Amino acid sequence: MYFKQATQNDFDTLLTILQDGRAQLAEAGINQWQGDYPNVEQVKADIAAGNAYLFNDDTHETVGTVTAQPAPDHVYDSMDGTWLIDTDAYLTIHRLAIHSDHAGNGYATKLFTQAIDHIISDHPEVKSLRVDTHVDNLAMQRIITSKMVFEKVGTLTGIYHPDDKCFVYEKVIECENNR
Template sequence: MQLRKATMADFDQVITILKDGANQLAERGVDQWQGDYPSLNQVKEDIEHGWAYLALSADEETVGAIAIVDAPDPAYDQLNGEWLSNTDQYVVIHRVAIHSQHAGKGYATQLLSSVIDNIKTKRADVESIRIDTHEDNHAMQHLIAKMGFTKVGTLHGVYRPKEISYVYELAK
């Protein structure tokens, strides 16, 4: 799995992948990413800050998208729980999606594994990797646990009123 930093020329492709991801969640009855998140402005900001990436399969076909956001993440100021690492040297994995045309082929596992390896080898400044997902997104919770993350707490109403997200951390 290769990662390629997204540019504004990739904007429509990133939006297409994320909207497809939102549709997949809706089909599974998960009330995550329904409505205006991730927004067009959020994706634009991800690209402008160099946080947005496209995931490429071994044959260089674009299969997914991800954002790797540098700290601080204000949403995490409201954590109900305790971090493994009391640090401001962290990155947050957000907006992970594999397009439905490529689902079920292990790409999500390859993507997160690739991101984690990349951060561990190329980002000496990073002490912690953080991620969160909706309380009903069991597939993502399973993947996060499989990647070695530890559940450290919850967020209540950060993304939408009454929404609960589970928060995880991987100390580097």
């Protein structure tokens, strides 16, 4: 299992995975990503900024995607809650999706784990990781809180879609470089 930074050549693959993720959420009755988010412009911007990654299995097949967005992330400007630490040295994990062809293999947890490991090793300046998910996305909430040990710090309303409500989470990075 490994992930790599996406390039413009990966645009169609990224978009396909995100559209498949939207369909999976709809099938599960979750209103997350059912509007125009994530959209073509967002995917292009993620790639251009160097923030989009593809996750590949051991056969080199692309199974998922994730975005690691550096601060500032203005999505959280209207958060109702309080961060664990007040810092501008954070990264936000957005748009994590595993294609339905590869569901049920634990890839979301593996992708999350590898993304966090990459951030810790390649970005020693980062003191905090932030992520959010829809209040109805219980599977992602379990990964975020139980497996990745993020703490719930607040809520967002109407950011991605007018009726959306999301829980916001943070994980403080404890490493040698941050002490």
